Amino acid sequence: MRETPSVPPAHRPPLEVLWRAVFEESTEAIVISRAEDGTILDANEAWCRMTGFAREELLGRSAVELGMWPDPDERRALLEAARAAHGPGTVLVRAARRDGSIRYGEVHARAVEVAGEEILVASVRDVTDRFEAEEERRRLLSELLAEREEERQRIALDLHDDVLQSLTAALLQLQLLAEEDGTEGGRGRIERIERALRETLGRLRDFTFQLHPPSLDRVGLAQAVADLGDHLTAGRDVRVTVEDRTARRLPPRTGIVAYRIVQEALTNVLQHAEARSAVIRLETVGDELHVLVRDDGRGFDPEAVGEGPGIRTMRQRVELERGSLRIRSAAGRGTEVEVRLPLAPTAEG
Known part of the structure; x- marks a missing residue:
């Protein structure tokens, strides 16, 4: 087997010199800060170009102090991702440049311990x-x-x-x-x-x-969904139950989006699930509407079956509202479609 040639130690540049060269010449913006308070310990030239700050303006100050975090909660979310046991993840963040303009970056961060202190190392790609x-x-x-x-x-x-x-x-x-x-x-x-x-x-x-649905405008989402269940199951041996846990009036936009998602999910139940019953739960939690459609049908393997047009339509609607869609199912164990939608602003607001 052929051996890989190595550089003799005497001719090898010190690791600190190599690190500094990689750090400075990287095309990706890199910043190193204290995890505890966000104090910037070092930043490369790409970071300075992206943020508009000179290095001497950055060192010893935090990004919050410099006004680079429009929402400090985003830094906390980034720190949690960097500390995650499964390793660094990519987080989309907003950051303000020196001139006040807002840029969006994909941040790849990791929290490491150096000399007993937790340090945050982050590389940022401007997107x-x-x-x-x-x-x-x-x-x-x-x-x-x-x-x-x-x-x-x-x-x-x-x-x-x-x-x-x-x-x-x-x-x-x-x-x-x-x-x-x-x-x-x-x-x-x-x-x-x-x-x-x-x-x-x-x-x-x-x-x-x-x-x-005529009842959506008159009496709200829960009654409209109940009417939908009655309409779709007419002449079928399927029972649909609606659990209304909404604590306030829903904005019209959120109501129609939730209705269309339930309509698609319930149609899928009746066409494919061979279910005897289905439960639709509507619940307001904080600034979100949670929608759950659960059936006792034959279920399926989501990875093996993939996403059909019905699920793709639901996912598109949810993503447009910046919500989330989760489907849980297994053969013989029914299916759950869980959707979380941020409450859209009302017409008055």
Whole structure:
């Protein structure tokens, strides 16, 4: 086996010199600080360029003192991630430059002990352009979904106020005509037309319900979800229970997003789960709405099956609201869909 050549110790530069060269020449911004109070002990040239501070302005002062943390809680979250037993993770943070402009960075940090003192070593990659592009994409998609919901509501109202009312009036006229027509053949034809009209009315009512739930605007999310359960399970041997633990009125935006997620989850239950019952729990916790849809169906292996269009649709809606989606399932053990949504500001706020 061929041996790897080594540099004789006499010709090897001191480790401190090597470290300093790597530290200074790195294209990634690196900063070293005390974990306890955030005092900056060293920073490389890339960090100085990114923040706009000269090194002499940084050393011996903390990023909080310099006004670089718009939200000090973010530093605490970074420190917790750096101390995590599984090693350093990547955390997205906001930081203010010397001129006050805000930049976004992906921080890879680790807490280490040096001479009995806990030190935080962090490398930062500026991702502001990528972050702002993603924010713009998120904004446009969110506006598109909101416009689509408004259009669905308008169409549902038009159908209810015009088409459904006209068909109902025609049905009443047919019933009066059937009473006036004394011939057996005439009554038979009228009855067939009446059945066709009733079927058309039923399909249109179903369509308008799918477009926009009327009870959501009138009585809120919990009742709208209960009506949805009754509507979807009509004629099926499936029981849907709604547990309402919301402690306050929900903003309209949060309500419609939660409703659409429950609608998708419950549709999946009825189409795939072979369940006998499902529970929908709605709960406000702090500034979040927690939604849980749990069924007692056959379950599945999420890793083996992957995400179908229904789950992808739910995930997209949740991500647009900066929420979280978690799916737990196993063969023969049912499925849980858990969603957490930040409460969107109300129209008044």
